[in-house]
Amino acid sequence: MNWNRFREETLEKYRKAEIDGWIKPITDDINSAECFVTLSSCAGRFAVMDMPEFGDKRNSVFLGKWHDVPAVEDVLNAIRRGVMETWFMLHPPILHVSCKDLESARILLDILRKSGFRRAGIISLKRMVVEIAGQERIEFIAARNGQVFTDAVVLRENYLEAVKKLEMGRKRFEKFHSIFREVFL
Amino acid sequence: MNWNRFREETLEKYRKAEIDGWIKPITDDINSAECFVTLSSCAGRFAVMDMPEFGDKRNSVFLGKWHDVPAVEDVLNAIRRGVMETWFMLHPPILHVSCKDLESARILLDILRKSGFRRAGIISLKRMVVEIAGQERIEFIAARNGQVFTDAVVLRENYLEAVKKLEMGRKRFEKFHSIFREVFL
Numbered sequence: 001m002n003w004n005r006f007r008e009e010t011l012e013k014y015r016k017a018e019i020d021g022w023i024k025p026i027t028d029d030i031n032s033a034e035c036f037v038t039l040s041s042c043a044g045r046f047a048v049m050d051m052p053e054f055g056d057k058r059n060s061v062f063l064g065k066w067h068d069v070p071a072v073e074d075v076l077n078a079i080r081r082g083v084m085e086t087w088f089m090l091h092p093p094i095l096h097v098s099c100k101d102l103e104s105a106r107i108l109l110d111i112l113r114k115s116g117f118r119r120a121g122i123i124s125l126k127r128m129v130v131e132i133a134g135q136e137r138i139e140f141i142a143a144r145n146g147q148v149f150t151d152a153v154v155l156r157e158n159y160l161e162a163v164k165k166l167e168m169g170r171k172r173f174e175k176f177h178s179i180f181r182e183v184f185l
Numbered sequence: 186m187n188w189n190r191f192r193e194e195t196l197e198k199y200r201k202a203e204i205d206g207w208i209k210p211i212t213d214d215i216n217s218a219e220c221f222v223t224l225s226s227c228a229g230r231f232a233v234m235d236m237p238e239f240g241d242k243r244n245s246v247f248l249g250k251w252h253d254v255p256a257v258e259d260v261l262n263a264i265r266r267g268v269m270e271t272w273f274m275l276h277p278p279i280l281h282v283s284c285k286d287l288e289s290a291r292i293l294l295d296i297l298r299k300s301g302f303r304r305a306g307i308i309s310l311k312r313m314v315v316e317i318a319g320q321e322r323i324e325f326i327a328a329r330n331g332q333v334f335t336d337a338v339v340l341r342e343n344y345l346e347a348v349k350k351l352e353m354g355r356k357r358f359e360k361f362h363s364i365f366r367e368v369f370l
Contacts (some may be wrong), residue, residue: 055321055353085346106310121306121316125291131283131306136240140325140339141346149338157334161270161326167239170238 003100006127007037010098014038014126020045020067022170023093026177033184035100036108039127043067043092044134044166048078048142050086069166072159079142079150086143088155090162092134092169111183115176132176134169138162188285191312192222195283199223205230205252207355208278210321218369220285221293224312227232228252229278229319229351233263233327235271240360254351257344264327264335271328273340277319277354296368300361317361319354324336 002007011031019027020043027038035063045067051060062079063086079086099105105128112120112132123131138158142150150158196216204212206229212223228241230252236245248271249255249263264271284290290313297305297317308316323343327335352354 023245053349102310109308109310119308119316119318121308122310123304123306124295125294125307131304133304137324137328139321139323140343141323144342149333149336149342151336154339155332157329158325164238 002142005035007100010037010039017136022067023095023173026106026173026180027095029177029181029185030095032098033180035104037098039096039098039129041095042091042093044169045091046070046075046162046166047091048075048082048086049089050082051085052084059108069163072156075159076152076155077086078126079148079155082143082148083146085141086145086148088138088140088142088158090136090138091166092136092165093173094134095131095132095173096123099130101128104128105130107183111179115179116172117176134172136165136169138165190284191283192219195222195224204322208280208358211358211365212280213269214362214366214370215280215282218365220289222234222283224281224314226280226281227278230276230353231255231260231347231351232274232276233267233271233349235267235269237269254348257341260344261337263284264333264340267328267333268331269329270326271333273323273325273327273335273343275321275323275350277321277350278314278358279318280358281308282315282317284315286313289313290315292368296364297361300364301357303359317358319357321354323350337348 014031019041023043025042027041030036030038045065049060050063063081067178099108105122108130117132120130120132123129138161204226208226208228212226214221215221230250233360234245235248248266284293290307293315302317305315305317308314
C-alpha cells in the first residue's frame, strides 16, 4: 500500500478513535503534516493493575486508570480491591508516528532530540514508525493477595511524585509540539 | 570517518572498558560481527539514588549500585543513608549498538523483534545506533530528608519483585543472544 493511501486509511481510524484529551492537540498537528500519521497515543496515566504475575498481560486487570490526576483515596481504594499482585504505576505519555520515508523520520528524530527525547527511535522500518515515550515512571508492588502493605504515607509520597513526573513528561511533549509547529505548520 | 575506522576505534575503547560481567559474552559476540559495534552497555542493576529532585542527575548520588542481586539489608542500609529524595530502582539491561548501514540495522531489529523486544529502535541515523532496553523496571521513592517511610515489608516485597524482573529482563537478552549467534556466528 502506498503512503498516501496508508495515511488516509489511518487518518480515518484516527478520526473515529477516542484520543486522550491532553494529547489531542499534539496528534492533530502531527496528522496535519502530510509526511506523518499517528498510529497510537496515550497521554500518560496513573494506573493500578492486578496481575497474576508480572508480564502476564492477558490475565491482568485494571483496578483503576486515570489520565487526569486522581484523588489519592481513589488510588488507595483501587489497591484495596486487588486480589493478585497489585501494582501502582505511573505510565509516561507515549506516541507512535508513521513517517512517509526515512528522510521524514530523520527530521522528526532531530526535532525530538532538540526537545529532550534522547531515546526516541525508529522501531519499525517497514512503516517508518517512530516511538516517542516519556522516561518518567513510577512502578511498585503495593499489595499481594489482598494484603495491602503500602501504608498511607508511602502511597501519598509516591502519588505526589507521580503527579510531578506526569507533569514533567508532558512538558517535554509540549516542547516537542511547539518545535514541531515551527517546522511544519 | 568511514565505518571500518570508526568500528576499530570504538573496539579499542571497548577492549579497555570494564564491561558488566553478565552482559560481556553478548557484547563480545556482537563485536565479533563486522557490521556491528557496541557503544555502551549495562547488565541491569539495583540502585538506591539520592537526588535533590527527580531528573536532577547532576546533583544525584548513588547510595548503592549492584549488578548482582544484593542482600535486602544492604538495600535498606543504603536507603537509610539518604538525606534528599531517596529512590529505589531496578534498571533493566540496556545496550547501544552502532550498525554499518541501514540494512544491518534492519536485520538487527528483526532479530530483536523475534526475541521479544517490541520497542527496540534506531535512536540515531548518523551512526545507525540501535537501542536495546529491557522493559522490566521498579521505581519508587523510599525516603525523604532522611525519613524512611518504606517499612521492611514494602521493601522486601519490591526487592523480591526486582529480583524476578531482572531475571526476566536478562532472559530476553539471552534469547536475543542465541538468535544473534545463529544468524551471525
